Amino acid sequence: MTEELRKDIGGPSYHPNAAVVDGYVIKVKGRPSNQRCLIYFHGGAALAGTAEEHNYYCWRMAVDFDATIINVNYRLAPEHKVPCGIDDGYASVKWAIAKASELGIDPNRIATIGESGGGYIVGGVSMRLGERNEGGLIKFGFHLIPMVTNAILLKPDSELDEMGHMMKAMSKEIYEALGDYSALEAKNFNDKWTFTMCLDDDLCKKCPPAVVLTGEFDDCLIGAKETAEIYRRNNNLLVYGSQRGSHHGHYFNPKHCRTDAWQKAVTEICKKYL
Amino acid sequence: MVEDKGICVGEDWTDAGAKDPDTEADEAAMFGMMGLVGWDFTQPGQTVPGMRKLLTHIWNTYPTNPELASEWAIYQNYKN
Numbered sequence: 001m002t003e004e005l006r007k008d009i010g011g012p013s014y015h016p017n018a019a020v021v022d023g024y025v026i027k028v029k030g031r032p033s034n035q036r037c038l039i040y041f042h043g044g045a046a047l048a049g050t051a052e053e054h055n056y057y058c059w060r061m062a063v064d065f066d067a068t069i070i071n072v073n074y075r076l077a078p079e080h081k082v083p084c085g086i087d088d089g090y091a092s093v094k095w096a097i098a099k100a101s102e103l104g105i106d107p108n109r110i111a112t113i114g115e116s117g118g119g120y121i122v123g124g125v126s127m128r129l130g131e132r133n134e135g136g137l138i139k140f141g142f143h144l145i146p147m148v149t150n151a152i153l154l155k156p157d158s159e160l161d162e163m164g165h166m167m168k169a170m171s172k173e174i175y176e177a178l179g180d181y182s183a184l185e186a187k188n189f190n191d192k193w194t195f196t197m198c199l200d201d202d203l204c205k206k207c208p209p210a211v212v213l214t215g216e217f218d219d220c221l222i223g224a225k226e227t228a229e230i231y232r233r234n235n236n237l238l239v240y241g242s243q244r245g246s247h248h249g250h251y252f253n254p255k256h257c258r259t260d261a262w263q264k265a266v267t268e269i270c271k272k273y274l
Numbered sequence: 275m276v277e278d279k280g281i282c283v284g285e286d287w288t289d290a291g292a293k294d295p296d297t298e299a300d301e302a303a304m305f306g307m308m309g310l311v312g313w314d315f316t317q318p319g320q321t322v323p324g325m326r327k328l329l330t331h332i333w334n335t336y337p338t339n340p341e342l343a344s345e346w347a348i349y350q351n352y353k354n
Contacts, residue, residue, distance in 0.1 A: 003353075177326075238275065241282025
Protein backbone atom coordinates (compact mmCIF):
# COMPACT_ATOMS: atom_id res chain seq x y z
CA MET A 1 0.00 0.00 0.00
CA THR A 2 1.19 3.53 -0.68
CA GLU A 3 -0.14 6.39 1.41
CA GLU A 4 0.88 9.81 0.14
CA LEU A 5 0.10 12.92 2.19
CA ARG A 6 -0.94 15.73 -0.16
CA LYS A 7 -1.17 19.31 1.06
CA ASP A 8 -2.56 20.85 -2.12
CA ILE A 9 -6.08 19.43 -2.42
CA GLY A 10 -8.83 21.66 -3.76
CA GLY A 11 -8.84 25.32 -2.84
CA PRO A 12 -10.25 28.56 -4.25
CA SER A 13 -9.06 27.74 -7.76
CA TYR A 14 -11.87 25.20 -7.82
CA HIS A 15 -14.51 26.94 -5.65
CA PRO A 16 -14.37 30.47 -4.22
CA ASN A 17 -15.37 29.34 -0.72
CA ALA A 18 -12.99 26.37 -0.60
CA ALA A 19 -9.66 26.24 1.20
CA VAL A 20 -6.62 24.27 0.17
CA VAL A 21 -6.71 21.23 2.44
CA ASP A 22 -4.60 18.16 2.98
CA GLY A 23 -5.45 14.52 2.63
CA TYR A 24 -4.15 11.11 1.69
CA VAL A 25 -3.89 9.43 -1.68
CA ILE A 26 -4.02 5.71 -1.00
CA LYS A 27 -3.14 3.09 -3.57
CA VAL A 28 -2.39 -0.59 -3.72
CA LYS A 29 1.22 -1.04 -4.78
CA GLY A 30 1.80 -2.20 -8.33
CA ARG A 31 -1.59 -1.24 -9.67
CA PRO A 32 -1.71 0.32 -13.13
CA SER A 33 -2.42 3.98 -13.67
CA ASN A 34 -5.83 5.08 -14.88
CA GLN A 35 -7.47 3.53 -11.84
CA ARG A 36 -11.00 4.10 -10.67
CA CYS A 37 -11.08 6.59 -7.79
CA LEU A 38 -13.21 7.18 -4.71
CA ILE A 39 -13.00 10.50 -2.94
CA TYR A 40 -13.67 9.78 0.72
CA PHE A 41 -15.11 12.04 3.41
CA HIS A 42 -14.70 10.76 6.96
CA GLY A 43 -17.35 10.72 9.66
CA GLY A 44 -17.49 12.72 12.90
CA ALA A 45 -20.67 14.81 12.50
CA ALA A 46 -18.75 17.28 10.29
CA LEU A 47 -17.23 18.71 13.47
CA ALA A 48 -14.78 16.02 14.56
CA GLY A 49 -12.43 13.41 13.20
CA THR A 50 -9.59 13.59 10.72
CA ALA A 51 -8.72 11.91 7.46
CA GLU A 52 -5.70 10.30 9.07
CA GLU A 53 -7.84 8.57 11.69
CA HIS A 54 -9.83 6.93 8.91
CA ASN A 55 -6.96 5.81 6.71
CA TYR A 56 -7.35 2.29 8.07
CA TYR A 57 -10.78 1.96 6.47
CA CYS A 58 -9.43 3.47 3.24
CA TRP A 59 -6.80 0.73 3.12
CA ARG A 60 -9.60 -1.80 3.05
CA MET A 61 -11.55 0.12 0.42
CA ALA A 62 -8.48 0.42 -1.81
CA VAL A 63 -7.95 -3.35 -1.71
CA ASP A 64 -11.59 -4.45 -1.88
CA PHE A 65 -12.59 -1.99 -4.61
CA ASP A 66 -9.26 -2.13 -6.51
CA ALA A 67 -9.33 1.65 -6.50
CA THR A 68 -7.37 4.74 -5.55
CA ILE A 69 -8.84 6.42 -2.48
CA ILE A 70 -8.43 10.15 -1.86
CA ASN A 71 -9.14 10.72 1.83
CA VAL A 72 -9.85 14.44 2.28
CA ASN A 73 -9.33 16.54 5.42
CA TYR A 74 -12.23 18.88 4.73
CA ARG A 75 -12.68 21.77 7.15
CA LEU A 76 -14.79 21.19 10.25
CA ALA A 77 -17.31 23.14 12.31
CA PRO A 78 -17.55 25.14 14.48
CA GLU A 79 -14.49 26.99 13.23
CA HIS A 80 -15.75 26.65 9.67
CA LYS A 81 -19.50 26.85 9.31
CA VAL A 82 -21.78 25.34 6.68
CA PRO A 83 -21.08 25.04 3.76
CA CYS A 84 -17.27 25.19 4.14
CA GLY A 85 -16.88 21.41 4.40
CA ILE A 86 -19.10 20.89 1.38
CA ASP A 87 -17.18 23.44 -0.67
CA ASP A 88 -13.89 21.80 0.27
CA GLY A 89 -15.39 18.51 -0.87
CA TYR A 90 -16.57 19.96 -4.15
CA ALA A 91 -13.16 21.52 -4.78
CA SER A 92 -11.48 18.19 -4.02
CA VAL A 93 -13.54 16.54 -6.75
CA LYS A 94 -12.58 19.20 -9.27
CA TRP A 95 -8.95 18.96 -8.13
CA ALA A 96 -8.91 15.21 -8.62
CA ILE A 97 -10.28 15.58 -12.15
CA ALA A 98 -7.73 18.28 -12.97
CA LYS A 99 -4.86 16.21 -11.54
CA ALA A 100 -6.06 12.84 -12.82
CA SER A 101 -2.97 12.10 -14.87
CA GLU A 102 -0.60 12.97 -12.01
CA LEU A 103 -2.70 10.92 -9.56
CA GLY A 104 -2.88 7.93 -11.91
CA ILE A 105 -6.65 7.89 -11.97
CA ASP A 106 -9.24 7.78 -14.73
CA PRO A 107 -11.12 11.12 -14.65
CA ASN A 108 -14.17 9.35 -16.02
CA ARG A 109 -14.30 6.83 -13.17
CA ILE A 110 -14.56 8.99 -10.07
CA ALA A 111 -17.17 8.78 -7.29
CA THR A 112 -17.58 10.28 -3.84
CA ILE A 113 -18.12 8.24 -0.69
CA GLY A 114 -18.54 9.22 2.93
CA GLU A 115 -20.07 7.97 6.14
CA SER A 116 -22.24 9.75 8.70
CA GLY A 117 -21.02 13.37 8.73
CA GLY A 118 -19.06 12.43 5.61
CA GLY A 119 -22.32 11.20 4.07
CA TYR A 120 -23.65 14.70 4.66
CA ILE A 121 -20.63 16.06 2.77
CA VAL A 122 -21.37 13.63 -0.08
CA GLY A 123 -24.93 14.97 -0.25
CA GLY A 124 -23.73 18.56 -0.29
CA VAL A 125 -21.08 17.92 -2.93
CA SER A 126 -23.72 16.27 -5.11
CA MET A 127 -25.86 19.41 -4.79
CA ARG A 128 -22.92 21.68 -5.68
CA LEU A 129 -22.29 19.57 -8.77
CA GLY A 130 -25.99 19.55 -9.62
CA GLU A 131 -26.48 23.31 -9.34
CA ARG A 132 -23.57 23.77 -11.78
CA ASN A 133 -24.91 21.15 -14.20
CA GLU A 134 -21.85 19.03 -13.40
CA GLY A 135 -23.67 15.98 -12.08
CA GLY A 136 -22.10 13.89 -14.82
CA LEU A 137 -18.57 14.55 -13.61
CA ILE A 138 -18.77 11.69 -11.12
CA LYS A 139 -20.37 8.28 -11.43
CA PHE A 140 -22.30 8.46 -8.15
CA GLY A 141 -22.38 9.82 -4.64
CA PHE A 142 -22.17 7.04 -2.06
CA HIS A 143 -24.12 8.09 1.03
CA LEU A 144 -23.14 5.72 3.83
CA ILE A 145 -25.25 6.02 7.02
CA PRO A 146 -25.71 9.72 6.17
CA MET A 147 -26.27 12.29 8.93
CA VAL A 148 -28.63 14.52 6.98
CA THR A 149 -32.06 14.79 8.57
CA ASN A 150 -33.93 17.44 10.54
CA ALA A 151 -36.52 14.91 11.75
CA ILE A 152 -35.29 14.54 15.32
CA LEU A 153 -35.22 18.32 15.82
CA LEU A 154 -38.85 18.59 14.72
CA LYS A 155 -40.08 15.81 17.02
CA PRO A 156 -41.58 16.73 20.44
CA ASP A 157 -39.65 15.54 23.52
CA SER A 158 -42.74 13.65 24.68
CA GLU A 159 -42.42 11.28 21.72
CA LEU A 160 -38.79 10.38 22.35
CA ASP A 161 -37.26 7.42 24.16
CA GLU A 162 -33.80 7.39 25.73
CA MET A 163 -32.09 6.99 22.37
CA GLY A 164 -34.27 9.77 20.98
CA HIS A 165 -33.31 12.13 23.81
CA MET A 166 -29.69 11.33 23.13
CA MET A 167 -30.03 11.96 19.41
CA LYS A 168 -31.90 15.24 19.96
CA ALA A 169 -29.31 16.50 22.43
CA MET A 170 -26.49 15.51 20.12
CA SER A 171 -28.25 17.01 17.11
CA LYS A 172 -28.68 20.35 18.88
CA GLU A 173 -25.01 20.49 19.69
CA ILE A 174 -24.05 19.44 16.19
CA TYR A 175 -26.24 22.00 14.43
CA GLU A 176 -25.30 24.78 16.85
CA ALA A 177 -21.73 24.05 15.77
CA LEU A 178 -22.42 23.73 12.05
CA GLY A 179 -24.42 26.92 11.65
CA ASP A 180 -26.63 29.57 13.24
CA TYR A 181 -29.07 27.42 15.23
CA SER A 182 -31.62 30.19 15.81
CA ALA A 183 -31.68 30.97 12.11
CA LEU A 184 -32.09 27.28 11.29
CA GLU A 185 -34.94 26.99 13.79
CA ALA A 186 -36.64 30.06 12.34
CA LYS A 187 -36.58 28.35 8.94
CA ASN A 188 -38.06 25.19 10.50
CA PHE A 189 -34.77 23.37 9.92
CA ASN A 190 -35.23 23.19 6.17
CA ASP A 191 -31.89 24.60 4.98
CA LYS A 192 -30.68 22.16 2.33
CA TRP A 193 -27.00 22.96 2.88
CA THR A 194 -27.39 21.83 6.49
CA PHE A 195 -30.01 19.11 6.02
CA THR A 196 -29.25 17.75 2.58
CA MET A 197 -32.45 15.71 2.40
CA CYS A 198 -34.23 19.06 1.96
CA LEU A 199 -33.04 19.41 -1.64
CA ASP A 200 -35.79 20.02 -4.16
CA ASP A 201 -36.75 17.82 -7.08
CA ASP A 202 -35.29 20.07 -9.78
CA LEU A 203 -31.87 20.05 -8.15
CA CYS A 204 -32.03 16.35 -7.32
CA LYS A 205 -32.52 15.50 -10.98
CA LYS A 206 -29.23 17.25 -11.81
CA CYS A 207 -27.20 15.63 -9.04
CA PRO A 208 -25.02 12.55 -9.57
CA PRO A 209 -26.91 9.30 -8.94
CA ALA A 210 -27.12 8.29 -5.29
CA VAL A 211 -26.23 5.08 -3.52
CA VAL A 212 -27.61 5.01 0.04
CA LEU A 213 -26.74 2.33 2.58
CA THR A 214 -27.87 2.33 6.18
CA GLY A 215 -28.75 -0.03 9.01
CA GLU A 216 -32.05 -1.16 10.45
CA PHE A 217 -31.21 0.42 13.81
CA ASP A 218 -28.95 3.20 12.57
CA ASP A 219 -29.48 6.42 14.54
CA CYS A 220 -29.50 8.24 11.19
CA LEU A 221 -31.87 5.80 9.46
CA ILE A 222 -34.62 8.38 8.87
CA GLY A 223 -32.30 10.66 6.92
CA ALA A 224 -31.05 7.78 4.81
CA LYS A 225 -34.61 6.78 3.97
CA GLU A 226 -35.56 10.37 3.15
CA THR A 227 -32.51 10.77 0.92
CA ALA A 228 -33.23 7.53 -0.91
CA GLU A 229 -36.86 8.51 -1.42
CA ILE A 230 -36.02 11.92 -2.91
CA TYR A 231 -33.53 10.38 -5.33
CA ARG A 232 -35.92 7.53 -6.15
CA ARG A 233 -38.83 9.79 -7.04
CA ASN A 234 -36.49 11.72 -9.32
CA ASN A 235 -35.27 8.53 -11.02
CA ASN A 236 -31.75 9.18 -9.72
CA LEU A 237 -31.33 6.41 -7.11
CA LEU A 238 -28.86 3.70 -8.01
CA VAL A 239 -29.01 1.43 -4.95
CA TYR A 240 -30.65 1.54 -1.52
CA GLY A 241 -30.03 -0.93 1.25
CA SER A 242 -30.79 -1.14 4.96
CA GLN A 243 -28.88 -3.84 6.73
CA ARG A 244 -30.62 -6.15 9.13
CA GLY A 245 -30.17 -5.75 12.88
CA SER A 246 -27.30 -3.28 12.61
CA HIS A 247 -26.42 0.09 14.10
CA HIS A 248 -24.60 3.27 13.09
CA GLY A 249 -21.14 2.46 11.77
CA HIS A 250 -21.29 -1.21 12.67
CA TYR A 251 -19.14 -2.14 9.67
CA PHE A 252 -16.04 -0.50 11.12
CA ASN A 253 -16.04 -3.41 13.56
CA PRO A 254 -14.64 -6.27 11.46
CA LYS A 255 -16.06 -8.77 13.94
CA HIS A 256 -19.66 -7.56 13.68
CA CYS A 257 -21.74 -10.36 12.16
CA ARG A 258 -22.97 -8.16 9.28
CA THR A 259 -19.69 -6.51 8.32
CA ASP A 260 -18.69 -9.00 5.63
CA ALA A 261 -22.08 -8.80 3.94
CA TRP A 262 -21.96 -5.02 4.11
CA GLN A 263 -18.51 -4.87 2.57
CA LYS A 264 -19.49 -7.37 -0.10
CA ALA A 265 -22.38 -5.15 -1.18
CA VAL A 266 -20.33 -1.96 -1.12
CA THR A 267 -17.62 -3.65 -3.16
CA GLU A 268 -20.09 -5.00 -5.71
CA ILE A 269 -21.61 -1.55 -6.15
CA CYS A 270 -18.22 0.11 -6.65
CA LYS A 271 -16.96 -2.51 -9.08
CA LYS A 272 -20.18 -2.58 -11.06
CA TYR A 273 -20.85 1.14 -11.37
CA LEU A 274 -17.43 2.79 -11.17
CA MET B 275 -31.61 5.78 -13.99
CA VAL B 276 -32.96 2.35 -13.13
CA GLU B 277 -32.62 1.45 -9.45
CA ASP B 278 -30.56 -1.71 -8.97
CA LYS B 279 -32.53 -3.88 -6.58
CA GLY B 280 -30.37 -6.96 -7.05
CA ILE B 281 -27.44 -6.16 -4.74
CA CYS B 282 -28.81 -5.48 -1.28
CA VAL B 283 -31.02 -8.55 -1.12
CA GLY B 284 -31.41 -11.59 1.07
CA GLU B 285 -31.39 -12.23 4.78
CA ASP B 286 -28.71 -9.62 5.51
CA TRP B 287 -30.82 -6.89 3.95
CA THR B 288 -34.23 -7.82 5.34
CA ASP B 289 -35.44 -6.13 8.51
CA ALA B 290 -35.34 -8.46 11.49
CA GLY B 291 -37.26 -6.27 13.93
CA ALA B 292 -34.55 -6.95 16.50
CA LYS B 293 -30.97 -5.90 17.00
CA ASP B 294 -28.14 -8.32 16.34
CA PRO B 295 -26.32 -9.41 19.51
CA ASP B 296 -23.22 -7.67 18.10
CA THR B 297 -25.25 -4.49 17.76
CA GLU B 298 -26.45 -4.78 21.37
CA ALA B 299 -22.88 -5.24 22.52
CA ASP B 300 -21.55 -2.31 20.48
CA GLU B 301 -24.31 -0.01 21.71
CA ALA B 302 -23.78 -1.05 25.32
CA ALA B 303 -20.12 -0.18 24.94
CA MET B 304 -21.08 3.20 23.47
CA PHE B 305 -23.47 4.03 26.29
CA GLY B 306 -20.82 2.85 28.74
CA MET B 307 -18.37 5.31 27.26
CA MET B 308 -20.94 8.10 27.45
CA GLY B 309 -21.61 7.25 31.07
CA LEU B 310 -17.90 7.54 31.80
CA VAL B 311 -17.89 11.09 30.49
CA GLY B 312 -21.06 11.94 32.42
CA TRP B 313 -23.73 11.89 29.74
CA ASP B 314 -27.20 10.80 30.83
CA PHE B 315 -30.04 10.63 28.35
CA THR B 316 -32.75 9.15 30.51
CA GLN B 317 -34.34 12.61 30.74
CA PRO B 318 -35.06 15.19 28.02
CA GLY B 319 -33.17 18.42 27.69
CA GLN B 320 -29.72 17.03 28.43
CA THR B 321 -26.78 18.81 26.88
CA VAL B 322 -23.75 17.16 25.40
CA PRO B 323 -20.72 19.38 25.88
CA GLY B 324 -17.55 18.15 24.33
CA MET B 325 -18.93 16.21 21.41
CA ARG B 326 -15.80 16.78 19.36
CA LYS B 327 -13.74 15.47 22.26
CA LEU B 328 -15.89 12.36 22.56
CA LEU B 329 -15.91 11.61 18.84
CA THR B 330 -12.20 12.27 18.59
CA HIS B 331 -11.63 10.01 21.59
CA ILE B 332 -13.54 7.19 19.93
CA TRP B 333 -11.43 7.36 16.79
CA ASN B 334 -8.13 7.98 18.50
CA THR B 335 -8.49 4.96 20.71
CA TYR B 336 -9.09 2.59 17.82
CA PRO B 337 -5.49 1.87 16.86
CA THR B 338 -4.13 2.20 20.39
CA ASN B 339 -6.78 0.61 22.59
CA PRO B 340 -5.41 -2.80 23.66
CA GLU B 341 -8.92 -4.25 23.79
CA LEU B 342 -9.28 -3.57 20.06
CA ALA B 343 -5.86 -4.88 19.06
CA SER B 344 -7.16 -7.92 17.22
CA GLU B 345 -9.61 -5.83 15.20
CA TRP B 346 -6.87 -3.36 14.37
CA ALA B 347 -4.63 -6.19 13.17
CA ILE B 348 -7.18 -7.06 10.49
CA TYR B 349 -6.92 -3.57 9.04
CA GLN B 350 -3.13 -3.64 9.27
CA ASN B 351 -3.26 -6.70 7.02
CA TYR B 352 -4.90 -4.56 4.35
CA LYS B 353 -2.13 -1.99 4.64
CA ASN B 354 0.58 -4.63 4.33
